[in-house]
Amino acid sequence: MSTNDNTEPEFSEDSMFDAPHVVEIQKLWTVFKTAASEATVHRDLDLVIDRGEVVSLVGGSGTGKTVLLRQILGLETPARGTINVLGNPVAQLGAKGAASRVGMLFQHGALFSAFNVLENIAFPLRELRSLPPQLIRDAALVKLQMVGLGAEHAHKMPSDLSGGMVKRVALARALIMDPPLLLLDEPTAGLDPESSDGFCILLRSLHRELGLTVVMVTHDLDTLFELSTRVAVLADQKVIVSGPPKDVIAYPHPFIHDFFLGERGQRAMELLREYPFAV
Numbered sequence: 001m002s003t004n005d006n007t008e009p010e011f012s013e014d015s016m017f018d019a020p021h022v023v024e025i026q027k028l029w030t031v032f033k034t035a036a037s038e039a040t041v042h043r044d045l046d047l048v049i050d051r052g053e054v055v056s057l058v059g060g061s062g063t064g065k066t067v068l069l070r071q072i073l074g075l076e077t078p079a080r081g082t083i084n085v086l087g088n089p090v091a092q093l094g095a096k097g098a099a100s101r102v103g104m105l106f107q108h109g110a111l112f113s114a115f116n117v118l119e120n121i122a123f124p125l126r127e128l129r130s131l132p133p134q135l136i137r138d139a140a141l142v143k144l145q146m147v148g149l150g151a152e153h154a155h156k157m158p159s160d161l162s163g164g165m166v167k168r169v170a171l172a173r174a175l176i177m178d179p180p181l182l183l184l185d186e187p188t189a190g191l192d193p194e195s196s197d198g199f200c201i202l203l204r205s206l207h208r209e210l211g212l213t214v215v216m217v218t219h220d221l222d223t224l225f226e227l228s229t230r231v232a233v234l235a236d237q238k239v240i241v242s243g244p245p246k247d248v249i250a251y252p253h254p255f256i257h258d259f260f261l262g263e264r265g266q267r268a269m270e271l272l273r274e275y276p277f278a279v
């Protein structure tokens with residue numbers, strides 16, 4: 001449980017397994033100040049995510065979706081409010097603690113261009129400086145296979161990979177420490193329809209097999225309907241509504257109308273029929 005007074009809960013390894021929520025965000029404020037101005041990106045934002053959910057976070061460009069993922073990962077600190085991940089305030093986890101709990105697939109893949117595939121996947125484990133190289137290598141090879149790529153790709157450089165393969169390698173790196181929570185920032189953006197479908201199928205099977213909780217930012221309605229158990233809409237600096245896709249679509253708000261029912265409305269309705277869980 002999070003508290004609103006000054007007595008922060010103790011950091012606890014055990015709480016990770018019996019935490020009431022995987023992510024609990026309360027009264028979050030994000031403010032970016034420059035010399036000339038001050039921009040409030042999130043204002044009193046609340047969001048709770050439970051074990052096993054696949055929550056799609058949607059919102060207009062610049063509404064603070066990526067910033068929110070970075071805050072859940074502990075890379076950025078909000079101006080105010082609390083973020084608990086698996087029962088611990090994210091600020092107390094530290095970089096290594098966060099890496100074992102939260103994996104993130106960044107918006108643009110973000111592989112290290114000077115490292116080959118295996119070195120990219122192994123990077124977070126190597127950073128721990130406590131494991132023998134052979135073990136790290138074997139763990140990275142297992143993850144390479146887990147994302148559907150053969151060992152023949154292990155020594156390729158990122159510049160020699162297709163867009164879909166870059167995403168898969170980045171996903172393998174995000175999963176190297178077996179985190180229970182996976183954050184995905186536009187996982188299928190820039191992929192052709194076939195690669196996008198393949199990546200969705202991979203994500204769905206990993207979600208099922210690894211028992212992951214997933215928070216995903218996406219503009220892609222196919223990906224959203226294919227994977228989400230819940231949709232959360234970021235607008236007006238907060239999460240204005242969250243729920244099953246059919247409930248969210250019915251919520252009266254200009255962004256929701258444009259996103260789901262504008263030009264793409266027909267397609268959205270077809271998708272609702274296609275994916276029974278969304279209805």
Ligand SMILES: Nc1ncnc2c1ncn2[C@@H]1O[C@H](COP(=O)(O)OP(=O)(O)OP(=O)(O)O)[C@@H](O)[C@H]1O
Pocket residue numbers: 032033041059060061062063064065066067068
């Ligand atoms: N480090 C920073 N300093 C100042 N402003 C920032 C910083 N990071 C993000 N912002 C601003 O915060 C807002 C939200 O950014 P963010 O990247 O989270 O948007 P987004 O919802 O992910 O958009 P998109 O859909 O285009 O990826 C933007 O206006 C951005 O310019």
Ligand SMILES: [Mg+2]
Pocket residue numbers: 065066067107185
């Ligand atoms: Mg973004």
